[in-house]
Amino acid sequence: MTSQAADGPETVAASRRSKITPEREREFFDAVLEQIRECGYDSVTMEGVAASTRCSKSTLYRQWKTKPQFVAAALRANRRVRFAGIDTGSLAEDLRQAARAAGDWSGKDTRLLQALGHAVTDDHELAQALREALVLPEIAALQEMLERGVARGEVPAGHPALEYIPAMLFGVLRFRPVLCGRYADSGYLERFVEAAVLPALGLA
Numbered sequence: 001m002t003s004q005a006a007d008g009p010e011t012v013a014a015s016r017r018s019k020i021t022p023e024r025e026r027e028f029f030d031a032v033l034e035q036i037r038e039c040g041y042d043s044v045t046m047e048g049v050a051a052s053t054r055c056s057k058s059t060l061y062r063q064w065k066t067k068p069q070f071v072a073a074a075l076r077a078n079r080r081v082r083f084a085g086i087d088t089g090s091l092a093e094d095l096r097q098a099a100r101a102a103g104d105w106s107g108k109d110t111r112l113l114q115a116l117g118h119a120v121t122d123d124h125e126l127a128q129a130l131r132e133a134l135v136l137p138e139i140a141a142l143q144e145m146l147e148r149g150v151a152r153g154e155v156p157a158g159h160p161a162l163e164y165i166p167a168m169l170f171g172v173l174r175f176r177p178v179l180c181g182r183y184a185d186s187g188y189l190e191r192f193v194e195a196a197v198l199p200a201l202g203l204a
Helices: 003-007 009-018 022-039 046-053 057-063 067-077 091-116 124-151 162-180 186-200
Strands: none
Touching (some): 067 124, 091 162
């Protein structure tokens, strides 16, 4: 029995992964996500990413068997919670700061959401990775803000608008480019919070 056979498939897979440094892996992930933003999901190929990062396509295929698996891994590795740490002691000010934060990254993330729009309807793993990377962490952070506001007595528990605040913010991020041809920048989002979100919560 060879040592590879004795190690088993999990050990072999780990050995293969160890040949790619975290810095190199990040380079692959950044490249595929940027190409998706610029060209659209369908136009991106493993061969194209390999060429742009100066590696062999077999390296990518050995690490990630398919393009959806590769993109899903890139999305999960790119996970950042932009709303984390926002806690001013005031729900209204928290929401204003969340609007500013969302405006700072809305162009890149909204472009990525748009580029992946059709692909995620056909691939469950890709859809779940997108939600885990860009949507669920931010919704959880927003819900924590709202819960703190309720605990401080700023908004009554059970207020009917509480359920819809994440949908309001994410909806305007997603659809302003469709309606106006422009991303929802910080100024637009701050005005939206003042005109729609705060009044909905009785905080105007």
